[in-house]
Amino acid sequence: MYKFDNDFIFGGATAAYQAEGAAMEEGRGPCIWDEYLNRPESKFNGDIASDFYHKYGKDLSLSKEFGLNGIRISISWSRIIPDGVGKVNEKGIEFYNNLIDECLKNGVEPFVTLHHFDTPLNLFKNGDWLDRDNINHFVKFAKICFDNFGDRVTKWITFNEAWAVAQNGYIAGNFPPSIKYDVEKAIQSMHNMMVAHSKVVELYKSMNLKGEIGIVHTLEGKYPITESEEDKLAAKIDYTISNKFMLDACFKGKYDDDTLNIIKHILDKNNGELIIYEGDMDVIEKASKNIDFLGMNYYSSHFLKAYDGESNIYHNGTGEKGTSIFALKGIGERVNNPEVETTDWDWPIYPKGLYDMLLRIKNDYPNYKKVYITENGMGYKDDFVDGKIDDAPRIDYIKRHLEAVLKAKDAGVNVKGYFVWSLMDVLSWSNGFNKRYGLFYVDFDSQERYPKKSAYWFKKMSDTKILCDGEEIEY
Numbered sequence: 001m002y003k004f005d006n007d008f009i010f011g012g013a014t015a016a017y018q019a020e021g022a023a024m025e026e027g028r029g030p031c032i033w034d035e036y037l038n039r040p041e042s043k044f045n046g047d048i049a050s051d052f053y054h055k056y057g058k059d060l061s062l063s064k065e066f067g068l069n070g071i072r073i074s075i076s077w078s079r080i081i082p083d084g085v086g087k088v089n090e091k092g093i094e095f096y097n098n099l100i101d102e103c104l105k106n107g108v109e110p111f112v113t114l115h116h117f118d119t120p121l122n123l124f125k126n127g128d129w130l131d132r133d134n135i136n137h138f139v140k141f142a143k144i145c146f147d148n149f150g151d152r153v154t155k156w157i158t159f160n161e162a163w164a165v166a167q168n169g170y171i172a173g174n175f176p177p178s179i180k181y182d183v184e185k186a187i188q189s190m191h192n193m194m195v196a197h198s199k200v201v202e203l204y205k206s207m208n209l210k211g212e213i214g215i216v217h218t219l220e221g222k223y224p225i226t227e228s229e230e231d232k233l234a235a236k237i238d239y240t241i242s243n244k245f246m247l248d249a250c251f252k253g254k255y256d257d258d259t260l261n262i263i264k265h266i267l268d269k270n271n272g273e274l275i276i277y278e279g280d281m282d283v284i285e286k287a288s289k290n291i292d293f294l295g296m297n298y299y300s301s302h303f304l305k306a307y308d309g310e311s312n313i314y315h316n317g318t319g320e321k322g323t324s325i326f327a328l329k330g331i332g333e334r335v336n337n338p339e340v341e342t343t344d345w346d347w348p349i350y351p352k353g354l355y356d357m358l359l360r361i362k363n364d365y366p367n368y369k370k371v372y373i374t375e376n377g378m379g380y381k382d383d384f385v386d387g388k389i390d391d392a393p394r395i396d397y398i399k400r401h402l403e404a405v406l407k408a409k410d411a412g413v414n415v416k417g418y419f420v421w422s423l424m425d426v427l428s429w430s431n432g433f434n435k436r437y438g439l440f441y442v443d444f445d446s447q448e449r450y451p452k453k454s455a456y457w458f459k460k461m462s463d464t465k466i467l468c469d470g471e472e473i474e475y
């Protein structure tokens with residue numbers, strides 16, 4: 001029987017814009033999402049979200065009650081520095097001080113992310129991570145956070161999912177700035193984020209604080225749909241741009257020759273180039289020696305077929321199963337594998353991809369030290385019946401992924417914790433409020449919380465340290 005270590009983190013994850021709400025309160029400035037999701041064509045926004053700004057006390061007491069000993073929160077840059085570069089908003093500092101204290105009071109360790117997609121609006125307008133000045137602004141923001149919260153926060157995360165920022169913003173176009181098929185911008189912004197990440201790691205280490213610092217990557221398994229050489233190559237190319245490019249930077253301190261060759265191939269096909277500025281690789285190299293952990297978000301894997309046509313992507317943001325299209329020039333086409341089930345949003349459910357990815361980390365990046373699964377979970381249209389939510393498919397999803405984690409631990413991968421995305425239901429960036437992930441159901445009208453069946457099941461595991469079945473859970 002698989003057992004979790006006694007110090008294993010059973011956590012729940014959140015992010016500032018998706019959870020906090022209070023968008024205009026107490027001096028917070030706008031981030032890009034405030035503007036983007038308040039355009040007339042948008043059907044939802046994060047103005048109120050899960051009202052975590054006012055409800056965090058409740059969410060943390062529920063966390064404690066349901067056996068969670070970790071939470072991922074992120075700090076809204078524009079709540080701390082409303083315009084991203086100027087004066088500090090003392091009310092913002094006060095809010096995060098109180099939130100962090102409340103986490104600690106409840107025995108719920110905060111893992112704190114500095115950038116979870118929410119660049120301040122005016123910095124975004126200057127080009128976001130394509131603007132090299134953004135790197136220095138980010139380092140200044142990080143310093144303010146370390147100065148104010150570094151005495152109590154011992155787990156810091158520089159970026160959440162640089163790949164999602166780049167892919168969704170510049171390739172799929174379902175995140176701001178809604179650009180499609182601009183692979184050059186995607187790759188350049190990822191490189192610039194790796195420089196920013198590295199500078200923040202170096203800053204943190206220079207401050208001699210008592211904690212640890214890492215980064216969160218979303219890692220997607222990439223498998224050829226057939227054994228043909230062409231499909232294998234497509235899988236390798238997609239793996240390189242989605243995963244390997246940034247893992248190399250963070251854990252090898254350089255881009256492997258093979259990585260650079262493939263990136264060049266993709267850029268050639270898309271008429272682009274990557275600019276690496278003087279000094280970039282030095283700071284990347286230094287930080288790779290100092291990074292303390294990898295945060296790995298894992299939801300899904302893709303099955304690749306060779307593709308030589310023009311790029312063509314359709315994002316399924318409504319949960320209408322079977323509508324997604326993803327074919328990228330110079331990379332490949334993500335196709336349906338009939339043997340693998342998918343969620344309503346067409347994400348293949350493939351726990352083996354998590355196991356394989358963890359083993360790859362151990363083998364390809366032997367200096368990785370430790371891994372936290374910083375997000376994993378299932379988007380689901382939960383039914384709320386008389387105050388009860390039976391989310392058996394979510395339990396099954398999480399259970400199968402935890403099984404993969406424990407199997408990888410058995411094979412020698414040092415995994416120290418697992419965070420369910422999400423702690424409570426939150427806003428889904430490009431899907432709205434009907435794609436729910438939480439352990440706690442949120443009635444978005446009343447902002448009441450209701451623990452789902454999965455919360456009771458999660459508690460049992462945290463109490464017993466044993467991976468248990470969902471069926472016998474009373475809730």
Ligand code: BGP
Pocket residue numbers: 015018160161164218297375379421427428429430431435
């Ligand atoms: C990750 C993000 C989270 C969260 C999650 C689920 O990419 O880090 O913030 O949103 O994905 O994604 P979605 O809400 O698009 O279903």
